Amino acid sequence: MKKRTSILGGAAAIAATFVVFVIPFIFIILMAFKDRQQSALRDFSWPTGFHFWENVVEVVKTRNWMMITAFINSSIITVVSVTLLVIFAAMVGYVLARRKTRWNGLIEFLILAGLMVPPAVVPTIWLLQGLKLFGTLHGMILIEVAYNLPFSIILYRAFVATIPRDLDEAAIIDGARPLDVFFRVVLPLLWPVTVTNIVVQSVGIFNDFTNPLYYLPGNANATVQLTLYNFQSQFSTAYNLLFTNILLITIPPLLVFMFFNRQIVAGMTAGAVKG
Amino acid sequence: MSASTMAGSPNQTETRAIKRTPYPGWFFTPAAIIYSVLFLAPTFASLYFSLTRWTLFDSEFIGLENFAQFLREPFLIKGLINTVIYAAVTSGLKVVVGLLLAVMLTSQIVGRGYLRSVVFFPVLVSTVGVGITFTVLMHPTQGMINETLALFGIAGPGWLTDPNLALYSVALVDVWKGVGLATVIYIAGLVAIPQDYYEAARIDGATPWQNFWYVTLPLCRPATSTVITLSFIGGLRTFDLIWAMSKGGPGFASDTIASVIYKQYQAGFYGLSTAGNVVLFILIALLVVPLTMFLNRKQGHE
Amino acid sequence: MAGLELKQLRKSYGKVEVIKGVDLSIEHGEFVVFVGPSGCGKSTLLRMIAGLEDITGGELVIGDRVVNAVEPRDRGIAMVFQSYALYPHMTVYDNVGFGLKLARTPKDVRDQKIREAARILQMEHLLDRKPSQLSGGQRQRVAIGRAIVRQPEVFLFDEPLSNLDAALRVDMRMEISKLHNDLDATMIYVTHDQVEAMTLADKIVVLDGGVVQQVGSPIDLYKHPANLFVAGFIGSPKMNFVEVNADKVSGDTVNVSGPDVVGVPVALPAGKVRPGDKLTLGVRPHDLVVAPSGAIVGRVGLVERLGNETIVNLELPSGASWLAVLDGDQALKRGESLALDVDPARALLFDANGLAVAAA
Numbered sequence: 001m002k003k004r005t006s007i008l009g010g011a012a013a014i015a016a017t018f019v020v021f022v023i024p025f026i027f028i029i030l031m032a033f034k035d036r037q038q039s040a041l042r043d044f045s046w047p048t049g050f051h052f053w054e055n056v057v058e059v060v061k062t063r064n065w066m067m068i069t070a071f072i073n074s075s076i077i078t079v080v081s082v083t084l085l086v087i088f089a090a091m092v093g094y095v096l097a098r099r100k101t102r103w104n105g106l107i108e109f110l111i112l113a114g115l116m117v118p119p120a121v122v123p124t125i126w127l128l129q130g131l132k133l134f135g136t137l138h139g140m141i142l143i144e145v146a147y148n149l150p151f152s153i154i155l156y157r158a159f160v161a162t163i164p165r166d167l168d169e170a171a172i173i174d175g176a177r178p179l180d181v182f183f184r185v186v187l188p189l190l191w192p193v194t195v196t197n198i199v200v201q202s203v204g205i206f207n208d209f210t211n212p213l214y215y216l217p218g219n220a221n222a223t224v225q226l227t228l229y230n231f232q233s234q235f236s237t238a239y240n241l242l243f244t245n246i247l248l249i250t251i252p253p254l255l256v257f258m259f260f261n262r263q264i265v266a267g268m269t270a271g272a273v274k275g
Numbered sequence: 276m277s278a279s280t281m282a283g284s285p286n287q288t289e290t291r292a293i294k295r296t297p298y299p300g301w302f303f304t305p306a307a308i309i310y311s312v313l314f315l316a317p318t319f320a321s322l323y324f325s326l327t328r329w330t331l332f333d334s335e336f337i338g339l340e341n342f343a344q345f346l347r348e349p350f351l352i353k354g355l356i357n358t359v360i361y362a363a364v365t366s367g368l369k370v371v372v373g374l375l376l377a378v379m380l381t382s383q384i385v386g387r388g389y390l391r392s393v394v395f396f397p398v399l400v401s402t403v404g405v406g407i408t409f410t411v412l413m414h415p416t417q418g419m420i421n422e423t424l425a426l427f428g429i430a431g432p433g434w435l436t437d438p439n440l441a442l443y444s445v446a447l448v449d450v451w452k453g454v455g456l457a458t459v460i461y462i463a464g465l466v467a468i469p470q471d472y473y474e475a476a477r478i479d480g481a482t483p484w485q486n487f488w489y490v491t492l493p494l495c496r497p498a499t500s501t502v503i504t505l506s507f508i509g510g511l512r513t514f515d516l517i518w519a520m521s522k523g524g525p526g527f528a529s530d531t532i533a534s535v536i537y538k539q540y541q542a543g544f545y546g547l548s549t550a551g552n553v554v555l556f557i558l559i560a561l562l563v564v565p566l567t568m569f570l571n572r573k574q575g576h577e
Numbered sequence: 578m579a580g581l582e583l584k585q586l587r588k589s590y591g592k593v594e595v596i597k598g599v600d601l602s603i604e605h606g607e608f609v610v611f612v613g614p615s616g617c618g619k620s621t622l623l624r625m626i627a628g629l630e631d632i633t634g635g636e637l638v639i640g641d642r643v644v645n646a647v648e649p650r651d652r653g654i655a656m657v658f659q660s661y662a663l664y665p666h667m668t669v670y671d672n673v674g675f676g677l678k679l680a681r682t683p684k685d686v687r688d689q690k691i692r693e694a695a696r697i698l699q700m701e702h703l704l705d706r707k708p709s710q711l712s713g714g715q716r717q718r719v720a721i722g723r724a725i726v727r728q729p730e731v732f733l734f735d736e737p738l739s740n741l742d743a744a745l746r747v748d749m750r751m752e753i754s755k756l757h758n759d760l761d762a763t764m765i766y767v768t769h770d771q772v773e774a775m776t777l778a779d780k781i782v783v784l785d786g787g788v789v790q791q792v793g794s795p796i797d798l799y800k801h802p803a804n805l806f807v808a809g810f811i812g813s814p815k816m817n818f819v820e821v822n823a824d825k826v827s828g829d830t831v832n833v834s835g836p837d838v839v840g841v842p843v844a845l846p847a848g849k850v851r852p853g854d855k856l857t858l859g860v861r862p863h864d865l866v867v868a869p870s871g872a873i874v875g876r877v878g879l880v881e882r883l884g885n886e887t888i889v890n891l892e893l894p895s896g897a898s899w900l901a902v903l904d905g906d907q908a909l910k911r912g913e914s915l916a917l918d919v920d921p922a923r924a925l926l927f928d929a930n931g932l933a934v935a936a937a
Contacts, residue, residue, distance in 0.1 A: 010382075010384040010385065013379050013384065014384065014385070014386065014390065017376070017379075017390055017393065017394065018393070020451070021393045021394055021396075021397065021451075022393055024405075024408055024409070024412065024451075025396075027408065027412065027419065028404075028408055041417075042411055042412075042414065042417050042418065042419065043419060043422060044419060084305075087305075088305045088306040088309070089306065091302040091303070091305070091306065092302065092303055092306045092307075094298070094302065095298045095299070095300070095302045095303060098298045099296065099298040107303075110310075110315065114310070114314060115508075116508055116559055116560075116563060117318060117556055117559070118512050118533070118552060118555050118556060118559070119314060119317065119318070119552075120317045120318050120320065120321030120549060120552045120553075121536065121540065121548070121552065122321075122324065122329070122540055122545045122548050122549045122552070123316075123317035123318075123320040123321045123324055123549060124313065124317040126317075126320075127312070127313070127316065127317055127320075142309055142313055143313055145309050146309045146310050146312075146313035146314045147314065149306055149309070149310050153306070164660060164662070166658050166660050166662035167662050167664060168297055169629050169656075169658070169662065170656070170658060170662035170663075170664075170723075171664075171675070172297055172628075172629070172649055172650070173627060173628075173629075173649045173650065173654070173655065173656050173676075174650065174675050174676035174679060174723070174727075175650035175676050175679045175680055176297075176650075176679055178296075178297045178298070178299050178302075180679060181297050182302070184675075185664055188666045189665065189666055191666075203399050207399075207400070207401045207402060209401075209402055209403050209515045209518075209519070210514050210515055210533075213518075213537075214537075214540075224401075225401055225402075225403050228401065228403050228404060228407070229403050229519065232407065239411065242407065243408075246401070246404040246407060246408060249401050249404060250400055250401065250404060253399040253400055253401070254396075254399075256399065257392075257396060257399055261392060261395075295648070
């Protein structure tokens, strides 16, 4: 009797989870396969035809191939930001973990503040304008780096502690200068954290909507999220195209998820549970 | 003493030594420059500019007038209150639902690996995409949610059109998207609980509910603290979803401080917008710091 | 040739002085062992020589250069760490050749040196493996190989055998000894294990509390310890001690007595000790023999009969307990009364300050 209720209960739970979490995605996919007329119904009906490819082509061609520009922009921002984040955060995490100075307390406070304090947007815009970085990809990259440094630094600092100091010393005796010790001995050993960092930050920066909204106005430098947002009016009566757009920008995170699921989970929990 | 390359007096040795560390301070420089210039400096500047009427070309010092406005104008006060409600609701739901999901996903049910992925995937998806999707699903007449409810004879509400409901609808979507992260953190916490405790409880004759209340819940404290803190801060700062779904509407019924900041910025009231930033900052500091202390202090007593 | 000189070397961490003025001379080709209890400063001293710790005072001379401010890589030293400190992400080949790569040595020269070191240590078949695929002993050899390849003037070993099991330790000890002979190199070796010190060293430096207690050959330290500390540290089982007073001095013999012993003769030149002096008597367990009218009398406690020798725990009248290692198999029973004697030439006396009353 007990077993049956638990199997029933289990089945109900699985069904409920399925309905809640999977159905919205099925909806997106169905809508992306429909033509304009059928998509206006916005229901769960099966597509009458296979319109996915033509929808994709139309979305990509919209407003002068803006989706392509957007994908390129988002990719550049993501790749460059993440690269800089990895190197700079690792350098900071490394020295913070290895060298105890009286500044460490202050530095750690500033880093924690970065996780809590909301960025002051208008002064930042004013600053970026002054530096001629407003509305440029360079500016956006530096912003993403600045806002995401705290998270990466905390991850790296925690992990460097697990690399024995002996290795640094052996390298020093072998003739390594500080940069050699860092790049040839420590950084390679930080690879697991680097992967977690790359995965988590890439998804986060690729999906960032707020910061490009403030700091990257205009069409030339629009990101993928901004473009989707702007296309809402463009596709106001073409729900099939709107959802094709959504599906397209869901593909990169999906790929990341399929390949790196384990790393993401490990990285998030390692940092999180320890506080 | 013949050919010596360096003199060996104590002071000289020490000063040379300090310069020779393999962990040089200049490793901080690139990160420090970017972080100070693009984050710390504007944050400090905001403290000044929030006290001005600002048009980016000139600023006129007006003291605390901006903040007075925040506490006077109904739409600004509404934003403030909404922000706190939103943060409380989303973090509360994420804690409860996250824990329940985690308990389910660490039990022996079929397909729990697949389910864990399914629950976590929304965390990785574009917020704007999620917002648009649910806006469509939540359409009062054409949206699937209400159409499905109609099948059961229930008249679905105006999720995003009813001013009293809009904020909570967005909050629900926020929970849908974010609970996966809470679940994953809880799973890690649950898995770390030694089986000994459950076995001792079983010997004592505990029911499943008692097991949960007296063993699982207390031993998940660290995970709970983390989830509450992360969700609460995230909730206070929320913008993307609100903007994608309701733009703070209808009217300003679902405005949060972050959407207020943006709206004031769009309208050209830069001083007021920056004051919004400072208000948010103070709000976070006032709420989160005691919250963290409360959560961690309780742990110390265990 | 390349020897070392430590002149009044000091080290402080803030206000705490951990190395208090060490003077030491090491000749080229010597095998010197720093030995002492935990916290005595032996590792710190080694690291100061390596350049991993700064020198607060005094001078360190390697060869003919004062190297206080010289970088480790330029000091002509190489170090083998207790944990081996092999780079986990590199193969054995790359581990051994890392230093050469950093110095931009041409590939063929590098290859030749790596293979030469591998040949000496018989690890040519391991070159493509990663450290995680090696046993403890093999890792030790790679660590040594990495040191050899630097062709240093001085090899530094920081408790290299501590992480190995007992059998392996004996094997590796012999390998290191053989290496010393083959390479004719100066080696400084740190250990807390006095057996290692005794078997490997040409010269032992005993340290306690940052101060050199004695420097000498193993046998020197064994037979003529300079103070109570060295006497109790060197030699296993530990030397027995008892408080005594000098009774009678006649010629080159001093008789001492105390609460536990009566009239033990100790061979000492005249004039070193006066009657009535408060002293400590030290006798090694191996130097005690059964003697029916022996000066040292007590009750037998624990008896361990090993066949070739018998280890006896003797409870003395005052409650103190001595250990004796007796030749052959002695069928002694617990509770029995036992009298022992010691050869006057082997007994040692220490004055009220703990210093040995010099025999010579």
